[in-house]
Amino acid sequence: MKKTGLAAAALLISSMAFAEPAGTYQFDKKGAHQFVMFKISHLGYSWLYGRFNDFNGSFTVDADNPENSTVEATIQTASVDSNHAERDKHLRSDDFLDVDKYPTATFKSTSIEQTGDDTAKITGDFTLHGVTKPVTLDAKMIGYGDDPWGGYRMGLEASTSLKLADFGITKDLGPASETVEIIISVEGIKK
Numbered sequence: 371m372k373k374t375g376l377a378a379a380a381l382l383i384s385s386m387a388f389a390e391p392a393g394t395y396q397f398d399k400k401g402a403h404q405f406v407m408f409k410i411s412h413l414g415y416s417w418l419y420g421r422f423n424d425f426n427g428s429f430t431v432d433a434d435n436p437e438n439s440t441v442e443a444t445i446q447t448a449s450v451d452s453n454h455a456e457r458d459k460h461l462r463s464d465d466f467l468d469v470d471k472y473p474t475a476t477f478k479s480t481s482i483e484q485t486g487d488d489t490a491k492i493t494g495d496f497t498l499h500g501v502t503k504p505v506t507l508d509a510k511m512i513g514y515g516d517d518p519w520g521g522y523r524m525g526l527e528a529s530t531s532l533k534l535a536d537f538g539i540t541k542d543l544g545p546a547s548e549t550v551e552i553i554i555s556v557e558g559i560k561k
Contacts, residue, residue, distance in 0.1 A: 391560065394428060395561070396428045397427045398558065404425070404556040406421060406445060409553070413543070414547075428441070428442060431524070437482055439482055441479045442476070442477065444476050445476075446474060447469045447475055448462055448469040472498070475498045478494050479494040480504070490509050498539075503537065512526060512555075
């Protein structure tokens with residue numbers, strides 16, 4: 371689930387790669403125009419959806435050299451929300467996120483490869499549950515431009531899949547539940 375936080379960061383990096391307007395963008399946390407969501411199979415019979423309610427980050431866009439763009443994000447793991455209090459308590463426990471020991475998940479980009487006019491593969495170091503691994507996100511720049519409040523924004527969406535065991539989360543929920551899908555959607559406000 372912390373993996374979603376990293377995915378969000380990677381998404382931001384991708385936006386940098388395609389944007390004409392260079393600069394640094396802060397995630398729109400105040401306006402809540404950002405989402406880190408996840409989906410995982412429940413026993414192979416249905417999907418469990420959730421999100422992280424508290425995360426922040428920024429990205430810097432180098433329009434002339436997109437590969438030099440950067441992104442960083444931090445997720446507060448205790449903010450996991452699957453719309454069920456008892457399940458969320460279990461997700462916060464040492465069976466899964468162990469939020470007392472690992473209160474944050476982080477992502478820091480290491481490279482970006484532009485794959486189209488508005489798409490990219492963003493790779494970065496994702497730390498979850500005390501384990502750091504490289505993660506690659508498939509990202510798409512949604513749009514950018516002036517907002518009604520005198521600011522300038524850029525929006526991105528990204529996704530990836532992560533194996534929980536790769537990050538030391540080994541609770542056995544069956545083979546259908548070994549991988550979690552992460553979807554990140556963010557707006558950044560230009561500083």
